[in-house]
Structures are given as structure tokens and as C-alpha cells.
Amino acid sequence: xxxxxxxxxxxxxxxxxxxxxxxxxxxxxxxxxxxxxxxxxxxxxxxxxxxxxxxxxxxxxxxxxxxxxxxxxxxxxxxxxxxxxxxxxxxxxxxxxxxxxxxxxxxxxxxxxxxxxxxxxxxxxxxxxxxxxxxxxxxxxxxxxxxxxxxxxxxxxxxxxxxxxxxxxxxxxxxxxxxxxxxxxxxxxxxxxxxxxxxxxxxxxxxxxxxxxxxxxxxxxxxxxxxxxxxxxxxxxxxxxxxxxxxxxxxxxxxxxxxxxxxxxxxxxxxxxxxxxxxxxxxxxxxxxxxxxxxxxxxxxxxxxxxxxxxxxxxxxxxxxxxxxxxxxxxxxxxxxxxxxxxxxxxxxxxxxxxxxxxxxxxxxxxxxxxxxxxxxxxxxxxxxxxxxxxxxxxxxxxxxxxxx
Amino acid sequence: xxxxxxxxxxxxxxxxxxxxxxxxxxxxxxxxxxxxxxxxxxxxxxxxxxxxxxxxxxxxxxxxxxxxxxxxxxxxxxxxxxxxxxxxxxxxxxxxxxxxxxxxxxxxxxxxxxxxxxxxxxxxxxxxxxxxxxxxxxxxxxxxxxxxxxxxxxxxxxxxxxxxxxxxxxxxxxxxxxxxxxxxxxxxxxxxxxxxxxxxxxxxxxxxxxxxxxxxxxxxxxxxxxxxxxxxxxxxxxxxxxxxxxxxxxxxxxxxxxxxxxxxxxxxxxxxxxxxxxxxxxxxxxxxxxxxxxxxxxxxxxxxxxxxxxxxxxxxxxxxxxxxxxxxxxxxxxxxxxxxxxxxxxxxxxxxxxxxxxxxxxxxxxxxxxxxxxxxxxxxxxxxxxxxxxxxxxxxxxxxxxxxxxxxxxxxxxxxxxxxxxxxxxxxxxxxxxxxxxxxxxxxxxxxxxxxxxxxxxxxxxxxxxxxxxxx
Numbered sequence: 001x002x003x004x005x006x007x008x009x010x011x012x013x014x015x016x017x018x019x020x021x022x023x024x025x026x027x028x029x030x031x032x033x034x035x036x037x038x039x040x041x042x043x044x045x046x047x048x049x050x051x052x053x054x055x056x057x058x059x060x061x062x063x064x065x066x067x068x069x070x071x072x073x074x075x076x077x078x079x080x081x082x083x084x085x086x087x088x089x090x091x092x093x094x095x096x097x098x099x100x101x102x103x104x105x106x107x108x109x110x111x112x113x114x115x116x117x118x119x120x121x122x123x124x125x126x127x128x129x130x131x132x133x134x135x136x137x138x139x140x141x142x143x144x145x146x147x148x149x150x151x152x153x154x155x156x157x158x159x160x161x162x163x164x165x166x167x168x169x170x171x172x173x174x175x176x177x178x179x180x181x182x183x184x185x186x187x188x189x190x191x192x193x194x195x196x197x198x199x200x201x202x203x204x205x206x207x208x209x210x211x212x213x214x215x216x217x218x219x220x221x222x223x224x225x226x227x228x229x230x231x232x233x234x235x236x237x238x239x240x241x242x243x244x245x246x247x248x249x250x251x252x253x254x255x256x257x258x259x260x261x262x263x264x265x266x267x268x269x270x271x272x273x274x275x276x277x278x279x280x281x282x283x284x285x286x287x288x289x290x291x292x293x294x295x296x297x298x299x300x301x302x303x304x305x306x307x308x309x310x311x312x313x314x315x316x317x318x319x320x321x322x323x324x325x326x327x328x329x330x331x332x333x334x335x336x337x338x339x340x341x342x343x344x345x346x347x348x349x350x351x352x353x354x355x356x357x358x359x360x361x362x363x364x365x366x367x368x369x370x371x372x373x374x375x376x377x378x379x380x381x382x383x384x385x386x387x388x389x390x391x392x393x394x395x396x397x398x399x400x401x402x403x404x405x
Numbered sequence: 406x407x408x409x410x411x412x413x414x415x416x417x418x419x420x421x422x423x424x425x426x427x428x429x430x431x432x433x434x435x436x437x438x439x440x441x442x443x444x445x446x447x448x449x450x451x452x453x454x455x456x457x458x459x460x461x462x463x464x465x466x467x468x469x470x471x472x473x474x475x476x477x478x479x480x481x482x483x484x485x486x487x488x489x490x491x492x493x494x495x496x497x498x499x500x501x502x503x504x505x506x507x508x509x510x511x512x513x514x515x516x517x518x519x520x521x522x523x524x525x526x527x528x529x530x531x532x533x534x535x536x537x538x539x540x541x542x543x544x545x546x547x548x549x550x551x552x553x554x555x556x557x558x559x560x561x562x563x564x565x566x567x568x569x570x571x572x573x574x575x576x577x578x579x580x581x582x583x584x585x586x587x588x589x590x591x592x593x594x595x596x597x598x599x600x601x602x603x604x605x606x607x608x609x610x611x612x613x614x615x616x617x618x619x620x621x622x623x624x625x626x627x628x629x630x631x632x633x634x635x636x637x638x639x640x641x642x643x644x645x646x647x648x649x650x651x652x653x654x655x656x657x658x659x660x661x662x663x664x665x666x667x668x669x670x671x672x673x674x675x676x677x678x679x680x681x682x683x684x685x686x687x688x689x690x691x692x693x694x695x696x697x698x699x700x701x702x703x704x705x706x707x708x709x710x711x712x713x714x715x716x717x718x719x720x721x722x723x724x725x726x727x728x729x730x731x732x733x734x735x736x737x738x739x740x741x742x743x744x745x746x747x748x749x750x751x752x753x754x755x756x757x758x759x760x761x762x763x764x765x766x767x768x769x770x771x772x773x774x775x776x777x778x779x780x781x782x783x784x785x786x787x788x789x790x791x792x793x794x795x796x797x798x799x800x801x802x803x804x805x806x807x808x809x810x811x812x813x814x815x816x817x818x819x820x821x822x823x824x825x826x827x828x829x830x831x832x833x834x835x836x837x838x839x840x841x842x843x844x845x846x847x848x849x850x851x852x853x854x855x856x857x858x859x860x861x862x863x864x865x866x867x868x869x870x871x872x873x874x875x876x877x
Contacts, residue, residue, distance in 0.1 A: 061714075062714075063714045065717075066710060067717070067720070068711075069711070089779060089781070089782070095772065095773075095782070096782065096785055098770060099771060100789070102770035102771075103796065105770075106744070106748070106769070106771070107741060107745060107748060107769060107797075108770060109741055109745065110741065120768070127770075142767065143766075146759065146763070146775070148759070148760075204448050206447065206448045220448075222420050222421045222423045222453070225446045225448070225453055226444055226453065226455055227455075229612070230608075231609075231612060314448065314449050315448065
């Protein structure tokens with residue numbers, strides 16, 4: 001990730017537009033990307049500041065290139081690199097030794113006289129003899145641990161120039177989000193993934209159902225309700241790659257301009273940003289996949305939607321594996337429990353109790369039912385695969401109950 | 406009363422830098438007239454406020470809702486010190502401590518550098534005996550507090566920052582780390598000490614004070630004013646100013662008397678040629694722009710530099726000028742003269758940048774203290790300097806504030822930006838009392854450059870009243 005000092009954002013008409021290198025306008029950047037990648041690929045053993053100077057030189061004659069863009073590229077390349085860090089403090093030891101030995105010659109003068117007879121060059125070559133190395137080499141090693149002077153050891157790099165440019169684009173989006181105070185996502189797909197990753201990024205949500213499988217989710221942090229704060233900007237930035245990997249969403253983040261004016265960063269899944277994360281798996285298990293195939297997209301007026309709704313109660317959320325939506329409007333959920341332990345079942349039971357006012361069916365492996373126990377009427381059991389017939393009966397029963405009540 | 410039913414199970418807890426009050430409905434506000442700190446948080450279905458309010462709302466809540474309210478906040482640990490080795494406080498230190506205690510252990514103590522603010526803080530810690538977090542501006546200062554707490558109390562304090570996160574009843578940290586981590590540790594301390602408190606009121610850093618429940622707070626500084634005026638907020642972030650010792654009282658008493666000597670240096674021909682060329686380029690560019698856009702400013706130039714190579718060249722020229730000033734070769738020669746003149750007296754050199762500090766170090770083979778110098782080397786260098794093993798010490802800017810430097814009698818400023826605060830702090834470094842010897846502060850500035858302006862600005866501070874100009 002970039003630092004705020006490398007962030008480039010243009011503010012116009014209330015919009016925040018992070019720097020983006022596009023195919024159309026920045027085609028020639030592919031050449032630059034190739035060049036700067038090869039600077040690092042061929043730069044093993046070179047000092048960090050030398051590498052940065054080389055990168056700067058690549059862009060020297062490019063009219064369209066702010067200094068921050070160059071610095072951002074340096075940061076992204078550095079992030080993919082390993083530098084000699086001198087963990088055992090060799091340079092520090094050398095410094096103490098050299099300075100201790102030189103102390104009695106202080107001050108090292110250019111022109112010796114009667115009072116000060118220690119001439120700089122003479123003392124230095126004397127020290128070099130003592131340390132059995134040429135002075136140039138000693139001088140180089142003296143501050144080798146300082147960031148700017150560290151030498152490149154490895155470069156993991158980037159598969160190709162295009163990948164570097166898309167990484168740059170995402171990094172600028174993230175850096176813009178550092179200044180964000182809240183983020184609103186309107187989503188129709190991948191709801192479960194979106195909410196799960198936001199929770200992993202330690203964000204709080206406020207969910208509003210806009211219609212069938214359509215939600216507006218406002219993300220923020222604990223103190224956001226008290227005052228505008230950028231505290232959670234890093235959390236938004238961490239969450240972003242997960243969002244970019246999903247489909248069917250629009251996002252608006254509220255940011256503050258450097259002049260403390262509100263501005264919006266607007267984004268959607270069609271904007272063509274590439275996440276380093278893979279898109280979410282369509283199915284959690286083979287069991288779910290085979291069931292969905294068997295059922296088909298629709299059956300007897302019941303439409304099957306995978307993870308189509310989020311049930312929520314303050315910060316507790318539950319996204320059942322499947323939603324059955326009847327054309328009359330009745331909605332029934334199905335949660336398939338594959339893997340199970342007594343604790344997991346207890347946890348599921350508690351979740352179901354919390355959302356008891358929804359119609360939720362639960363499919364349990366037969367083995368998990370205690371012998372002699374009669375499962376409740378919202379329980380379906382299965383051995384290896386879920387059977388359609390009993391499911392349809394239960395669905396129909398729910399629908400008639402629904403219409404009669 | 407309809408609220409009574411729901412009051413049966415109320416709880417107050419710490420939630421990432423805020424207080425959560427559960428068990429009341431949205432319509433049952435816990436706010437009392439004149440103080441509306443609580444805000445209804447629909448996301449969690451509870452009332453929420455900033456942790457800083459804990460001290461003021463705690464008793465009201467208990468009064469209003471006890472015994473239905475359960476306070477789940479951890480009580481800050483009591484501390485029993487292994488030992489207390491604190492020197493007898495000087496009258497002004499005792500005065501400061503008494504004033505702070507009178508205010509209910511909340512407030513700011515303003516004392517010039519070198520007059521023993523740390524001892525006031527230690528006396529406060531020794532008296533309050535409660536879990537304490539010390540917040541310092543930079544890592545160096547954080548480690549310095551750690552060292553001095555160990556020496557004074559025999560207590561090995563926890564460290565949060567510099568890649569460490571070891572929270573103990575007594576912990577030291579930096580402002581940046583406090584901002585990041587206070588949401589985790591904000592409920593654990595009874596006393597917060599803000600060293601160089603003028604760093605606190607920044608837009609983000611202030612959250613270090615807001616996200617903590619600590620009832621007792623002590624702010625320390627020599628220079629509370631901020632050019633943005635935000636120092637006013639310290640009144641509620643920490644507490645009122647309880648003690649203010651003017652700089653004049655310190656001069657000549659605790660601090661040594663001092664001379665300020667300004668040495669102008671000329672750029673060499675090559676440097677001057679480049680410098681003038683850069684100046685011309687910038688002026689040229691600005692004039693041509695201002696023909697089209699009256700009032701075209703430096704900020705406009707920076708904004709344009711991404712799109713316009715000409716603007717970018719002008720920007721580069723400006724930075725080049727700065728680096729020429731900072732690293733003028735002549736400065737190294739003057740430094741040699743100063744070293745000759747004061748050979749045998751401890752001398753500290755303040756460079757404007759890491760690069761210049763390293764350049765001086767490599768030229769004269771003298772040790773440096775840079776921001777990334779590790780703990781062990783730092784100790785060895787400072788100790789070597791104190792014991793006279795090293796006659797010279799070079800620093801970039803990290804010694805600007807508060808870092809205890811073994812007494813030095815000569816200081817040389819060869820670069821850096823001019824601001825009143827830095828000037829005072831730097832003087833504090835060299836002016837520590839030692840015998841009758843007068844201290845000297847040299848300012849080495851380039852002639853015919855912007856640096857001369859900065860030096861004038863520096864001298865406006867009352868610390869620079871007597872300045873001698875000298876050519877070497």
C-alpha cells in the first residue's frame with residue numbers, strides 16, 4: 001500500500017478522482033512499466049536511492065507525470081523487494097569502531113598546521129590499513145544500514161507491465177480511501193462475501209434492504225457516529241480489494257479534501273479495476289453445487305437464488321446458503337449444514353433463534369440427529385445428497401401457511 | 406417511569422476508544438441537561454460516547470441508574486514502585502506539581518527546556534501510583550522515558566511503537582503509535598502524560614487523548630503555541646494550564662548564559678552558478694505564468710507540476726536550491742574552523758537532513774544520532790559523548806526536542822527550517838548548566854540565499870536577543 005504522501009487525487013465538482021493510468025490515455029506507460037521493472041530486476045546489489053534515481057530518470061522526459069506518481073511506483077516496487085537490512089547491526093559496529101579510533105585524531109583537517117596535525121586523508125588511509133580494507137569500501141559500509149543506502153537483495157516483482165499498472169491504480173484508490181470517513185455499498189450479488197470481508201477489516205455496518213436481493217450497506221467505525229474521523233480510512237483501504245473481487249455493486253465513499261470540503265469517491269464493479277484477490281467461490285461445497293444443479297434455476301414457481309439475502313440484527317448477520325422466492329412473494333431460506341460438531345450446531349441453533357421470525361429451513365446430515373429424536377418441521381435430513389421431493393413439500397406447506405395467516 | 410423496566414440490565418463498556426451504554430432504548434437518553442455527550446448508535450442499538458468523557462459521566466450515570474448499571478470497564482491497575490529515586494524537587498517544580506494536583510490532577514505544565522519537566526512528571530507518577538501511559542513525540546524520546554523510568558523507579562516499562570507492542574501498567578509510546586493503538590489500550594490507564602504536548606492537538610493525533618478513559622492527565626511543554634491555534638483544544642484534551650514558567654526566569658539560572666554567533670558562508674562558484682540558474686528558472690516561470698494568471702502561487706505550481714514539465718522543472722529547481730543551501734561545501738570548511746577553535750569542548754552539530762549529517766560524519770569521522778539509529782548504538786554514542794570519548798556529535802533533527810543530551814558547550818546549526826520552537830529547543834540542548842563556562846551557538850548560513858531569511862526569523866524568538874555576527 002502507498003502512503004498518503006504518494007496519493008494523487010483530483011477534486012472536481014464534489015468528486016474525488018484518484019490517479020488512474022488508462023489504456024486509452026496512458027498506453028505508453030506500458031513501456032515505462034517494463035523499463036522500471038527491469039531496473040529492479042537488474043538492480044540486485046544496488047542501493048535503494050540509486051534505484052529510485054534510475055526510476056526518476058526513466059520518467060525524466062515524460063510530460064504527464066507528477067513527482068508523486070514516480071514515488072508511488074518506487075514504493076510499489078520496494079514493497080515487492082527485499083533489501084539488505086543488516087539485522088545484526090554490522091554497520092553500527094563498524095561506525096563505533098571507526099569513530100572511536102578516529103576520536104583521538106579529532107579534528108581531521110584539510111591543511112595540517114603546528115596545532116592540528118591530523119590530516120584527513122592521512123588518517124583515513126591509516127584507518128583503512130588497520131581495518132585491512134580500502135577506505136572507499138569502508139566508507140560505503142559505514143552507513144549501509146540507512147534505508148536510502150540499503151542494497152537490493154531480491155525482487156519478487158510483478159508478472160508483467162500491465163499488472164504493475166493495475167496494481168498502481170488499485171493502490172491509488174486505496175490511498176484515496178485513507179481520507180474516507182464512511183463508505184456506502186449498494187449490492188445485489190456476493191452479499192455474504194462483502195459483509196464478511198468488511199467484518200474482517202473491523203468495520204461496522206448499517207444494512208438497509210432496498211428490494212429483493214438488493215441492499216444498501218453503510219460501513220464505518222465505532223467513533224464515526226460521534227464525529228467525522230479518518231481513523232477507519234486504513235480499514236476501508238484494506239477492505240477494498242475484497243470488494244473489487246466481487247460483482248454487482250456500487251460504492252460511494254465520503255472523503256475530505258485537503259481544504260476540508262466533502263467529496264465523493266464513486267466506484268462500481270464495471271469500472272475495470274483488478275483485485276489481487278480471486279472472485280469469491282460460487283459454492284461453498286460440492287453438496288451445495290450438486291443441489292443447485294438438481295433444482296435448476298426455477299421449479300414449480302420457486303426461483304432459486306444463491307446467498308440472495310442477508311438477515312441482520314444490529315451487527316449480527318446471517319446469509320443463508322439459498323433463497324427460494326415464489327412468484328407470489330413468499331420467501332424461504334435454506335441453510336445446509338455440511339461439516340458439523342456439537343458446538344457448531346449449537347452456534348447455528350442460536351443464530352436461527354435470533355432470526356426465528358424468518359422462514360428458514362435447515363438441512364442436516366442424518367448422522368447429526370440423535371437416535372430416536374424427531375427433527376423439527378423446518379429440519380430436512382440428508383445422507384449424501386439433499387432430496388428435492390421432501391423439500392418441495394416443505395416449501396409448499398410454508399407457502400400455504402403464509403397465505404392463510 | 407417507563408424507563409425503569411429496561412434499566413434492569415444496563416451495562417457500560419469500552420468499545421475501541423468509545424464507551425457503549427447498553428440497555429437503554431433510543432428514546433431513553435442518558436444525557437443530562439447541559440451535556441449531550443451520548444449519541445444513539447443504531448448500528449449496535451446502544452448509546453455511545455467518546456472515552457474521554459468517562460471521568461465526567463461516570464458519577465452522573467451511577468447516580469442516575471445505580472444499582473441497575475453494571476460498569477464493565479477495567480479499573481486501571483494500581484502500581485507499587487520497586488523504588489523511588491527522585492531528587493528533591495526545586496521550588497518551581499514543586500510549585501508546578503502542587504498546581505496540577507490542585508486542579509484534580511488534570512492540566513498543562515509549561516516550563517522551558519532543561520528545567521526538569523520530567524522530574525515533575527515522575528513526582529506525579531510517584532504520587533498517583535496508577536497505571537500510566539507516557540506519550541512522546543519520537544522514538545528517541547520514548548526510549549529515553551523508558552530508560553529514566555527504569556533508573557528512577559526500577560520499573561521496566563512496556564513499549565508500544567518502533568515495531569513493539571508490549572502493554573504494561575506503565576507504558577511508553579509515541580504520538581503516532583498512540584493514535585493507532587489507543588482504541589485497544591485506552592481503558593487501561595489512569596494517568597496520561599503527554600510530553601511535548603503541542604504535538605497532541607493535530608487532527609489525527611488528538612484522538613490519542615479522546616480515545617482514552619484516563620481521568621488524570623498531565624501535559625508538558627516549553628512551547629505550547631501552535632501556528633494553527635489548535636493549542637486551545639489542549640484545555641479539554643488534557644486540562645487547563647496549571648503552571649507557566651516564563652523563559653526569562655530560566656535564563657542565567659538553571660540554564661547557562663549563551664552567545665549566538667552567526668557565520669555567513671558563501672556558496673562556491675559552481676554552487677552559486679547552479680543556485681542562480683535555479684532562481685532565474687523559477688522566477689522566469691512564475692513571471693510568465695503570472696502574466697496569464699495574476700496571483701499564481703507556489704501551490705498552483707505544485708498542482709500543475711504533474712501535467713506541465715515546465716512547472717515540474719521549476720519545482721525541481723526549488724528543491725535543488727534547498728539542497729545546495731543545506732549541503733554547501735563551504736559549510737564543511739567552516740565546521741573545520743569551529744572544531745579547531747573549540748577543540749576539547751563538547752560540540753553538537755545540527756544538520757538539516759540525514760544526508761548532510763552523514764556527510765559531516767564521513768568527513769570528520771564523528772558519530773551521528775539519526776532517527777533510525779538503534780537503541781544500543783544510540784546509548785553507546787550518547788555515553789561516549791558524555792564521557793568525553795567523542796568530542797563531537799552530529800544529529801539531523803531528532804535532537805530538536807526534549808532528548809536529553811549530555812551537556813555540550815558548543816552547538817552548530819548548519820541547516821534546518823526556521824521556526825521559533827526549534828530555536829528554543831535547540832538552545833535548550835546546549836544551554837545546560839555546567840560550571841561557569843558560557844555556551845556558544847553557531848548558525849552557519851549561506852549568504853545571498855533564502856537561509857539568511859530563515860536565520861532572521863529564528864532570531865525573532867526572545868531566546869536570540871544577543872546575536873554576534875562574525876566572519877571566519
